[in-house]
Amino acid sequence: MNRSITAITVTHNSAHTVRGALARLPPGVEIVCVDNASTDDLSTALSGLAVHRIDNPVNLGFGRACNIGAAAATGDYLLFINPDVRLGTDAVDALMQAAERYPNCGVFVPRTNTVDGRLWFREESEIDRLSGVSLPTRIRQVWGDCCVRFVNGGVFMIKRTLFLDTGGFDEDIFLYFEDDDLSYRLLQRDEPMILVSGAHAVHDIGTSVAQSTRSRIFRYRSKMRSEIHLRKKYGIAYSPFVDILRYSTKIGFYCLTLNRNRLINSLGRLIGIFDSILDRSRANRNRGYVA
Structure with a gap:
């Protein structure tokens, strides 16, 4: 079955890194870039890429911008990707193959490492922590596909219909923990979330934001x-x-x-x-x- 995918990225003065994220996407992937009132040269960064660009007049926050991108998307699946994430070769194909293997699952996460090679993975959400739930916060290695309790908002793929049915990201959250909230709501719906070991990504955490x-x-x-x-x-x-x-x-x-x-x-x-x-x-x- 042929299924389409839309990649959605949100930028805010991220011109220095976003091209590296989008240029790695394979041909045929629809790209939506939602910009939160950047003042840098995003046009040059996106030059030559087939991107549907949406410019917000003010910074509306990460979650709300993602929802705007999802509303404009036409793909069966949404691939949310931060400007400072680099997908490995064939990562998108691996995610789509996993969607075929697990037809009852609507959420797929690539195996993500930091730039120094550490596995970027946690089972404990912020809601678990605030509630006093004790869960492992890190694992050292993934040897195969596995179910997870937390979807890292830096990069993950979700059925568009599922994302919309859950209400998308909570727009009352301006920045941080949007993924914790979404993951918690998916768990409440008993929606399986699968980490796909054959899909690789590197997250250069923090490089898409200013350090002043x-x-x-x-x-x-x-x-x-x-x-x-x-x-x-x-x-x-x-x-x-x-x-x-x-x-x-x-x-x-x-x-x-x-x-x-x-x-x-x-x-x-x-x-x-x-x-x-x-x-x-x-x-x-x-x-x-x-x-």
Whole structure:
């Protein structure tokens, strides 16, 4: 049975790396690139590639941009791929062959390594961690196809109908843990997810984003906001005031020890907590106004 595939990538100032991801895709794969208001030269990076480009006027976040790409896709399968992922030779073919071998499965993940050769794989999602579920977080090697509990959003393939039926990515998550949320919902539906050992990929993690202090604060702010959202969504207990005390203490300690990296991370998380408190306060006021 001939089945088509659409590759979807989301860019935000990723012109320096996205071409390397898309140029490795085999002929016949439809490519949709959704750009979140980049200021770099994406046009040059995509020059000569058959790409359906969608330009968002502002940065709408990763999940929402992916959903926009999925809505524009025509393939039977969606291959979500980050700009800093490099698929191995015949990886797409291996994924499609797996779809033929496992007709009752709609989600397929390539065996992904970091640039230094480490297997990039985990069974524990952020929701498991927040809920206190104890699961292995890493394995060292994959010797064959196997079922998994977590789909890494960096690169995976899913039936388009299944992705749409599940509601796609949660658009209330701006950045980080979109894949944790999607994986959890797939598990709740008893949808099998298969890691395909014959499909190889390399993820050069973090190279598609800026490394400035401002950018890092923004990323950790986003992580904290996403974590709080997941707690609220799945009824996981949370006290923002405990976290305010925790990260304020950490910031003081890292200032004293001159640990700049951890200081930046904790500052971003603290800002994310206050953002979430303000968001909730505004939402409560709006509900009171409507009432």
